[in-house]
Amino acid sequence: MDDLIQSIDAAPDLQALDALRVAALGKSGSVTAMLKSLGAMDPAQRAAEGPKIHGLREAVTAAIAAKKAALENAELDRRLATERLDLSLPAPVCPSGSVHPVSQVLDELAEIFADLGFAVAEGPEIEEQWYNFTALNMPESHPARAMHDTFYCEPREPGEEPRVLRTHTSPVQIRAMTSQPPPIRIIAPGRVYRSDSDATHTPMFHQIEGLVIDKGIHLGHLKWTLETFLKAFFERDDVAIRMIPSYFPFTEPSADVHVGWSWENGRRVIGGSENWMEVLGSGMVHPRVIANCGLDPDQWQGFAFGTGVDRLAMLKYGMSDLRAFFDGDLRWLKHYGFNALSVPTLSAGVGA
Ligand code: DAH
Numbered sequence: 001m002d003d004l005i006q007s008i009d010a011a012p013d014l015q016a017l018d019a020l021r022v023a024a025l026g027k028s029g030s031v032t033a034m035l036k037s038l039g040a041m042d043p044a045q046r047a048a049e050g051p052k053i054h055g056l057r058e059a060v061t062a063a064i065a066a067k068k069a070a071l072e073n074a075e076l077d078r079r080l081a082t083e084r085l086d087l088s089l090p091a092p093v094c095p096s097g098s099v100h101p102v103s104q105v106l107d108e109l110a111e112i113f114a115d116l117g118f119a120v121a122e123g124p125e126i127e128e129q130w131y132n133f134t135a136l137n138m139p140e141s142h143p144a145r146a147m148h149d150t151f152y153c154e155p156r157e158p159g160e161e162p163r164v165l166r167t168h169t170s171p172v173q174i175r176a177m178t179s180q181p182p183p184i185r186i187i188a189p190g191r192v193y194r195s196d197s198d199a200t201h202t203p204m205f206h207q208i209e210g211l212v213i214d215k216g217i218h219l220g221h222l223k224w225t226l227e228t229f230l231k232a233f234f235e236r237d238d239v240a241i242r243m244i245p246s247y248f249p250f251t252e253p254s255a256d257v258h259v260g261w262s263w264e265n266g267r268r269v270i271g272g273s274e275n276w277m278e279v280l281g282s283g284m285v286h287p288r289v290i291a292n293c294g295l296d297p298d299q300w301q302g303f304a305f306g307t308g309v310d311r312l313a314m315l316k317y318g319m320s321d322l323r324a325f326f327d328g329d330l331r332w333l334k335h336y337g338f339n340a341l342s343v344p345t346l347s348a349g350v351g352a
Pocket residue numbers: 167168169170209210248251280281282283304305306307
């Protein structure tokens with residue numbers, strides 16, 4: 001019997017230990033056979049052998065339990081040793097994405113205008129002509145409609161006026177004025193569509209619209225707002241603007257906004273007043289547009305502005321070809337993309 005206890009102690013693993021348990025204590029095991037033999041003994045013999053055989057069964061059971069615990073502990077130690085992490089090693093290189101410059105600039109714009117009290121408004125990209133043109137003082141015969149290289153949708157049923165892919169974000173002005181009472185202060189960023197394609201034009205691009213409707217609003221408010229916005233966006237205090245008389249059907253008077261730029265180390269940078277380039281369209285909202293939205297233009301006035309988000313990104317971050325924005329080329333995204341964790345804040349500077 002010492003043999004049995006010895007082989008239990010020597011079992012190399014849980015599987016071998018279990019085989020020994022079955023061989024000793026199983027249905028046809030050696031200890032079980034000894035217990036069965038008690039029945040055939042006469043009482044005197046049973047009294048002598050009984051305690052020994054039961055003692056043996058207990059000793060074997062205890063030896064198996066002890067060995068099992070020892071083997072399990074050894075297995076745990078082995079796993080703990082092999083699964084150890086060396087935290088001093090460099091982290092494995094994970095594939096990482098980046099934030100597209102358009103998304104980055106949209107976040108920057110939202111941050112800047114939120115600080116000025118503007119809410120973000122949205123409208124549909126498939127738009128009714130009334131919102132895209134008519135309500136904006138561009139009636140059907142208006143030549144500006146042809147200027148927009150519009151994509152027209154198939155009518156959904158005969159006789160329906162075809163809807164358009166919105167050619168600008170200005171229809172969101174109309175949606176804002178017809179859905180909420182003034183005063184209104186919104187920006188409306190989003191995708192717009194025109195049938196045009198070259199290095200500075202893509203059939204889909206991004207615009208941002210601004211609209212303020214309130215009482216006693218004048219050109220001075222517009223100029224201050226745009227100056228404040230452009231200084232915050234380009235992160236320079238020496239941003240100078242010029243407002244040049246222009247024409248948009250939905251504003252009167254209208255102004256193109258030019259911003260000063262200069263050469264710095266062979267690069268064009270915004271700031272100073274050596275050269276000028278146009279960055280925005282703007283003006284006082286046309287009284288007819290205010291009336292089209294059901295408001296009294298004698299009571300409510302406002303200003304509006306609109307510009308290309310992609311173009312703002314190009315000016316700030318130095319890309320030269322707009323088409324690359326929408327190619328999905330990973331090398332371009334790696335070069336011009338932004339860290340997903342550096343969210344623009346005014347306190348830390350909106351730029352990345
Ligand atoms: N919607 C104009 C465009 O797409 C841009 C624009 C100009 C918007 C003047 C305005 C504005 O709100 O006042 O070219």
